[in-house]
């Protein structure tokens with residue numbers, strides 16, 4: 001550590017107490033690389049404040065000394081948004097000690113959670129009060145609310161409840177200069193000028209540090225019906241989704257598209273996963289209906305809708321979960337696809353969305369491009385089809401030369417994202433920008449929108465200390 005780095009760490013120690021500042025390499029290491037190990041950062045120190053007042057003092061200090069601050073949650077992001085750069089001149093700010101549920105108002109269907117609360121903790125708190133907090137992600141046991149807010153997380157129930165942005169009533173944010181924005185209102189109606197709070201959602205810590213949020217709750221889910229439906233093609237899955245929404249009075253809570261290769265990889269690589277159907281099919285949809293009334297006949301509705309789809313060839317076969325154990329097994333199959341792909345070997349990931357009605361055509365065109373141009377690639381396109389969001393990933397096919405396959409990352413990304421853009425879609429449906437997609441944002445966002453983003457950044461963070469280099473390149 002250089003002399004002025006040591007001096008800065010000493011000042012941070014003075015503010016927070018010695019046990020709240022990590023500088024030893026071994027202690028800092030878990031905070032300095034991202035979940036996918038795309039980036040290896042360095043930092044002046046890792047700070048672990050215990051209160052909003054401490055976060056405020058810390059940012060005032062960093063603002064005065066022009067030290068870059070990298071907010072850090074559960075470190076489950078996919079785009080390196082929480083990883084410091086390699087300069088060793090930034091401070092990592094972990095929110096993990098701000099982990100209290102401050103209050104829960106059952107009548108208002110809301111709770112206030114601090115940024116370091118793990119998502120599962122918030123779900124549990126809501127459940128214990130006979131309410132539901134519906135954000136649901138594969139990483140819910142370790143991702144933190146601050147990260148969910150800052151990345152505007154999506155996941156498995158967006159179709160019914162929206163993204164994180166839609167689940168927020170109010171925020172408390174520490175601004176770049178240390179001032180605190182107290183906007184934790186639980187109001188559902190509040191038409192008072194610009195919606196300043198919404199700018200922090202999806203900003204990935206580049207405009208300020210979210211320290212707490214007032215979150216929307218919903219009635220507790222007491223009835224579910226879940227099935228894995230085999231379909232001949234993506235178009236049929238989209239048709240099935242519309243039928244299920246119609247037949248269930250819009251009680252579809254998840255609708256996940258799974259390709260055959262998804263079943264093959266999970267059954268091969270993940271213990272305890274099995275194919276519930278007795279022969280292979282090209283595509284599958286994991287469908288779930290959910291209701292708050294325990295007596296709602298969701299199983300009957302689902303079976304009836306699947307039965308008529310089967311008669312008309314929209315569905316080829318289906319496995320309906322008969323117990324909680326069978327339901328968990330179907331979800332395990334879906335949720336282990338990313339891990340199975342990782343275990344399978346080198347992969348190229350694309351988190352794209354197109355209008356739901358265009359999904360089938362997009363998959364056809366993008367798959368044709370892959371089979372012509374990446375013959376050593378294995379396409380694994382799965383995801384939240386109910387929202388038009390596909391994880392259009394490629395793995396190296398058996399026998400492929402790993403380095404040669406990975407070297408094609410840039411042209412493959414370009415072709416897929418160009419096609420997405422042609423379909424009016426997004427190159428980052430739910431994983432955000434971080435450091436990984438800064439160039440893509442510049443490329444696919446209109447100059448007018450980019451100019452507005454830069455103006456907002458300058459207004460909120462004039463010295464550019466908030467998560468430098470993420471979302472927008474340094475100016």
Ligand code: MLT
Nearest residue numbers: 138155335338349383391
């Ligand atoms: C998922 O939906 O499983 C993740 O968002 C995507 C992934 O892990 O590739």
Ligand code: ZN
Nearest residue numbers: 155383391430
């Ligand atoms: Zn996803």
